[in-house]
Amino acid sequence: xxxxxxxxxxxxxxxxxxxxxxxxxxxxxxxxxxxxxxxxxxxxxxxxxxxxxxxxxxxxxxxxxxxxxxxxxxxxxxxxxxxxxxxxxxxxxxxxxxxxxxxxxxxxxxxxxxxxxxxxxxxxxxxxxxxxxxxxxxxxxxxxxxxxxxxxxxxxxxxxxxxxxxxxxxxxxxxxxxxxxxxxxxxxxxxxxxxxxxxxxxxxxxxxxxxxxxxxxxxxxxxxxxxxxxxxxxxxxxxxxxxxxxxxxxxxxxxxxxxxxxxxxxxxxxxxxxxxxxxxxxxxxxxxxxxxxxxxxxxxxxxxxxxxxxxxxxxxxxxxxxxxxxxxxxxxxxxxxxxxxxxxxxxxxxxxxxxxxxxxxxxxxxxxxxxxxxxxxxxxxxxxxx
Amino acid sequence: xxxxxxxxxxxxxxxxxxxxxxxxxxxxxxxxxxxxxxxxxxxxxxxxxxxxxxxxxxxxxxxxxxxxxxxxxxxxxxxxxxxxxxxxxxxxxxxxxxxxxxxxxxxxxxxxxxxxxxxxxxxxxxxxxxxxxxxxxxxxxxxxxxxxxxxxxxxxxxxxxxxxxxxxxxxxxxxxxxxxxxxxxxxxxxxxxxxxxxxxxxxxxxxxxxxxxxxxxxxxxxxxxxxxxxxxxxxxxxxxxxxxxxxxxxxxxxxxxxxxxxxxxxxxxxxxxxxxxxxxxxxxxxxxxxxxxxxxxxxxxxxxxxxxxxxxxxxxxxxxxxxxxxxxxxxxxxxxxxxxxxxxxxxxxxxxxxxxxxxxxxxxxxxxxxxxxxxxxxxxxxxxxx
Numbered sequence: 001x002x003x004x005x006x007x008x009x010x011x012x013x014x015x016x017x018x019x020x021x022x023x024x025x026x027x028x029x030x031x032x033x034x035x036x037x038x039x040x041x042x043x044x045x046x047x048x049x050x051x052x053x054x055x056x057x058x059x060x061x062x063x064x065x066x067x068x069x070x071x072x073x074x075x076x077x078x079x080x081x082x083x084x085x086x087x088x089x090x091x092x093x094x095x096x097x098x099x100x101x102x103x104x105x106x107x108x109x110x111x112x113x114x115x116x117x118x119x120x121x122x123x124x125x126x127x128x129x130x131x132x133x134x135x136x137x138x139x140x141x142x143x144x145x146x147x148x149x150x151x152x153x154x155x156x157x158x159x160x161x162x163x164x165x166x167x168x169x170x171x172x173x174x175x176x177x178x179x180x181x182x183x184x185x186x187x188x189x190x191x192x193x194x195x196x197x198x199x200x201x202x203x204x205x206x207x208x209x210x211x212x213x214x215x216x217x218x219x220x221x222x223x224x225x226x227x228x229x230x231x232x233x234x235x236x237x238x239x240x241x242x243x244x245x246x247x248x249x250x251x252x253x254x255x256x257x258x259x260x261x262x263x264x265x266x267x268x269x270x271x272x273x274x275x276x277x278x279x280x281x282x283x284x285x286x287x288x289x290x291x292x293x294x295x296x297x298x299x300x301x302x303x304x305x306x307x308x309x310x311x312x313x314x315x316x317x318x319x320x321x322x323x324x325x326x327x328x329x330x331x332x333x334x335x336x337x338x339x340x341x342x343x344x345x346x347x348x349x350x351x352x353x354x355x356x357x358x359x360x361x362x363x364x365x366x367x368x369x370x371x372x373x374x375x376x377x378x379x380x381x382x383x384x385x386x
Numbered sequence: 387x388x389x390x391x392x393x394x395x396x397x398x399x400x401x402x403x404x405x406x407x408x409x410x411x412x413x414x415x416x417x418x419x420x421x422x423x424x425x426x427x428x429x430x431x432x433x434x435x436x437x438x439x440x441x442x443x444x445x446x447x448x449x450x451x452x453x454x455x456x457x458x459x460x461x462x463x464x465x466x467x468x469x470x471x472x473x474x475x476x477x478x479x480x481x482x483x484x485x486x487x488x489x490x491x492x493x494x495x496x497x498x499x500x501x502x503x504x505x506x507x508x509x510x511x512x513x514x515x516x517x518x519x520x521x522x523x524x525x526x527x528x529x530x531x532x533x534x535x536x537x538x539x540x541x542x543x544x545x546x547x548x549x550x551x552x553x554x555x556x557x558x559x560x561x562x563x564x565x566x567x568x569x570x571x572x573x574x575x576x577x578x579x580x581x582x583x584x585x586x587x588x589x590x591x592x593x594x595x596x597x598x599x600x601x602x603x604x605x606x607x608x609x610x611x612x613x614x615x616x617x618x619x620x621x622x623x624x625x626x627x628x629x630x631x632x633x634x635x636x637x638x639x640x641x642x643x644x645x646x647x648x649x650x651x652x653x654x655x656x657x658x659x660x661x662x663x664x665x666x667x668x669x670x671x672x673x674x675x676x677x678x679x680x681x682x683x684x685x686x687x688x689x690x691x692x693x694x695x696x697x698x699x700x701x702x703x704x705x706x707x708x709x710x711x712x713x714x715x716x717x718x719x720x721x722x723x724x725x726x727x728x729x730x731x732x733x734x735x736x737x738x739x740x741x742x743x744x745x746x747x748x749x750x751x752x753x754x755x756x757x758x759x760x761x762x763x764x765x766x767x768x769x770x771x772x
Contacts, residue, residue: 002422004414014415014632025411025633028390029400029585031711036388062587064448064628067610094609101607193629199415201448201587201631221487223480224453242450243579245587245634246400247411325417 002323010354011327012142012171012300013065014193014200015344017251021198024254025247032246038238040249045234047256048204051173051196051264052188054180056206059230060252062245065170065191068203070098071225072166072187073136075215079103081133084125084163086110086117090143090331095136095168107132113143113333116295119150119157126161134164134186140172143330145302145339146295147172155184164211170194170203172299174259175271175343186211192248195271195299197344198255201248207231270384271298274346277380281355281373285362290337299343302329304336306367311335317364322357348381388709396740397713398528398557398686399451400579400586401730403637407584410640411633418632424624426635431620433642434590437559437582437650438574440566442592445616446638448631451556451577454589456484457611458552458573459522461601465489467519470511470549472496472503476529476717481522481554493518499719502527502681505536505543512547520550520572526558529716531688531725532681533558541570550597556580556589558685560645561657561729572597578634581657581685583730584641587634593617656770657684660732663766667741667759671748676723685729688715690722692753697721703750708743734767 009016030036041060048058061068073095077083081104085096088111096106109125111117126132135158140147151167158165164186169178173188175195180188186208193200207215207227216228223229224242233241259267275298279289282303290302305311311328315338318324329337340354355374362369395402416422427446434444447454459481463469467490471482474497482492495511497503512518521544526533534540537553544551550572555564559574561581566574572594579586593601593613602614609615610628619627645653661684665675668689676688691697697714701724704710715723726740741760748755 004416004422007414007416009415009417011417011419014418014629017415022412022414022633025585026408028393028408029395029403030390030393031395031397031705031713032400032586033397033713034705034711036390062448062450063453063610064631066628067449067453070608070610098609101609191629199411199631199633200418200629201634222456223484223487224449224456242452243400243577243586245450245585245631247408247585247633247637248587248631251633319417319420325420327417327419 006323008324008350008353010340010350011325012194012339012341012343015197015341017197017199018258018345020258021251021254024250025199027247027250029246032244033239040253041238041240044249044253044256047253047260051256051259052180052206053178053182054206056180056208057212057231059205059207059227060244061203061225062201062248063203064200065203067225068189068191068205069095069168069170071203071227072189072205073098073102074220074222074225075227076134076164076166076187076211077102077104078218080105082107082129082131083134083136084109084122084129084132085136086122086148088113088116088144088146089138089141091141091168092138095138099136114146114290114295115292116146116148119153123157126157126163130161132161132163134166136166138168139178140169140176140297140299142171142300144290144333145297145300146291147297149294152183159184171343172297174264174267175299177268180206192252192255195343196252196255196259198252199248201245202252271343271346273381273384274342274351275299275301277351277377278340278342280380281377284376285359285369285373299341301340301342302337303340305338309365309367311338314338314361314365317361318357322361324354324357348384351377351381392709394710394736394739396726396736397711398580398725398727399729401583401727403583403585404644404731406644407637407640410636411585413633413636415632418630419625426639427624427626430635430639430642433639433646437642437645438566438592439564439568440592442566442594443598443617445591445593445613446630447589447611448587448634449589450586451589453611454575454577454591455481455554455556457589457613458575458591459484459488460606460608460611461613462520462550462552462573462597463488463490464604466491468493468515468517469520469522470495470508470515470518471522472508472534474499474502474530474532475527477527477554478524481524485522499530500532500676500681501678502532502534505539509543512543512549516547518547518549520552522552522554524554525564526555526562526683526685528557528686530676530719531683531686532677533683535680538569545570558683560650560653561685563654566592578638578641581729582638582641582645584638585634587631588638657729657732659767659770660728660737661685661687663737663763664726664728666766667763670762671745671755671759685727687726687728688723691724695751695753697724700724700747700751703747704743708747710740710743734770737763737767
């Protein structure tokens with residue numbers, strides 16, 4: 001087996017997790033129905049509100065991100081509810097299926113995968129579906145490295161039609177602008193293993209007062225993802241209805257502390273600069289980012305392969321010879337793009353090591369590239385103040 | 387904050403987790419779509435088959451036990467399916483609600499909470515509901531410390547009616563007799579934080595060929611708990627459809643090794659002896675187990691409070707002065723019983739320390755008890771060969 005501690009994990013989640021957060025998992029097991037847990041739970045909820053920039057209720061589920069997104073669907077979507085949803089990749093496509101699974105009518109606004117449906121298209125869809133109940137948006141499409149650039153204006157549209165605004169921010173919350181209250185987001189979902197830089201296994205949701213009222217009055221047909229039940233257990237006893245994954249709670253708590261110590265604004269800026277360093281450097285090397293410029297993610301860098309570059313060989317070299325892990329394409333992009341997760345603890349070292357390994361691996365495969373990329377990134381990264 | 391490493395965690399899950407298993411969680415993060423994970427996943431599946439004593443397919447979900455149980459419902463129960471279910475506590479009651487949530491008709495066979503509906507009652511229910519699709523059984527009722535003593539005969543009944551047999555063994559698999567293939571169990575569910583002695587956050591299910599065929603032909607309306615999707619991803623790529631909680635996989639893998647090293651039979655015997663030591667010692671101290679003798683769990687010891695014993699005071703003393711954590715009653719048994727989790731790594735030290743603390747705490751509360759309990763347990767525990 002490989003020496004796993006040599007890996008630089010640059011996939012779009014799970015990301016590298018700091019020693020400090022990893023060690024927090026070994027905190028001894030406690031009784032999850034005792035004050036030891038209540039103190040932890042309360043802290044974690046309050047700190048979660050900080051990184052979501054919200055005063056809304058917080059739900060913490062022991063599940064992967066997809067489970068969190070499913071919870072955001074089954075607690076709000078009821079039979080024949082019309083839901084408007086931009087679709088430009090695997091995760092938005094899955095989300096529209098989940099909406100249909102829940103009995104809803106998914107009004108899909110499609111675009112090419114390298115861009116994002118415009119806000120005008122969304123408005124148009126509401127104009128044609130005035131009774132639409134909600135707009136579900138995947139803020140950052142992990143599968144294509146695209147990002148919705150009009151999320152700050154989404155509530156202007158939804159509020160006009162009295163619709164809910166639900167945002168899947170699994171792969172960018174804490175690494176991208178996302179002031180939940182300012183942007184009037186009813187449900188916002190993220191997971192621990194992306195920009196938060198904790199291990200996978202928890203999903204976190206914020207729920208607005210209005211969404212909460214709906215859920216309490218129309219409880220969902222699920223026990224495990226039952227948000228009203230989570231709210232009730234918190235309000236009555238500061239407990240979770242089901243056994244929480246305690247080690248993951250301790251780790252998430254530590255990761256939250258690290259975010260607050262760094263400062264959320266600094267962290268978001270760091271993600272922006274690192275992603276820009278990646279895009280500029282890769283372009284100078286002659287690689288083409290998959291996403292169009294105005295749709296580029298700040299946490300997931302999807303890059304087109306050059307002619308003659310084999311996905312398996314390239315990523316194999318990166319992993320085997322340089323211990324740098326990047327991801328392949330997803331769904332119909334398999335073999336056509338590779339993806340870098342530039343999130344979580346990402347910093348100068350991560351960017352420079354990844355770029356130098358990419359450059360070297362490309363050379364080893366006989367691909368001619370301009371070698372200035374690393375210096376360009378280095379220059380760009382100088383604006384990081386920490 | 388208390389020094390958490392001083393706790394002896396004797397609640398009915400999560401249990402104490404050994405240093406070795408805790409440390410496994412700090413294994414560096416890997417790519418969950420790489421051979422590093424595939425090797426792990428395959429091993430974990432094969433070892434899971436050993437502790438389930440089955441050749442059936444295994445599903446490993448990042449979720450608490452309740453999520454695993456919900457998966458066993460939503461993948462099998464369809465609208466108007468009649469499901470027979472013995473109900474004698476909180477968890478079997480919840481399970482019957484989950485069946486109804488899924489559109490099924492729950493045919494509840496109730497009994498008092500200190501016993502278990504008889505197999506004759508189950509047969510009778512099938513006689514009156516010949517078209518029943520399945521029998522769902524909670525093998526070990528964590529809320530009442532009761533255990534079904536006819537599970538080995540359940541398939542004789544279900545096979546007569548062509549019904550599926552589904553077993554919730556969340557709180558006793560790996561600590562009690564449960565040969566899945568020998569007993570013809572179609573779906574068996576457990577979770578990591580009970581008798582397996584790993585941290586909470588994974589649920590494990592075995593799925594028979596017949597149940598698998600049904601699910602593939604009638605896929606459920608859930609994405610996160612979609613068993614056919616898990617089967618497909620395993621068969622095609624030895625991967626999970628959604629990001630698995632890697633630290634919990636590493637920990638579970640280590641816990642499986644420890645079970646296999648001990649020997650499953652030895653482990654089951656150890657649980658039996660430890661539970662008997664608890665029952666005999668507590669009875670000699672004048673405490674009355676809540677469950678009737680033939681319905682007593684081998685992993686969860688529920689005990690009636692004596693007159694004048696206050697739940698909060700008693701468990702508070704145990705926790706504060708002796709750092710021994712036991713659980714209170716659940717639902718309608720709140721304040722009437724306390725519960726000891728005698729599972730996982732439970733051994734002489736755990737039993738004797740717990741009993742001595744109980745004895746001392748009772749004395750401190752002015753409760754007269756016969757003090758021979760510890761010696762009686764000591765004697766009983768001599769038959770442990772390790």
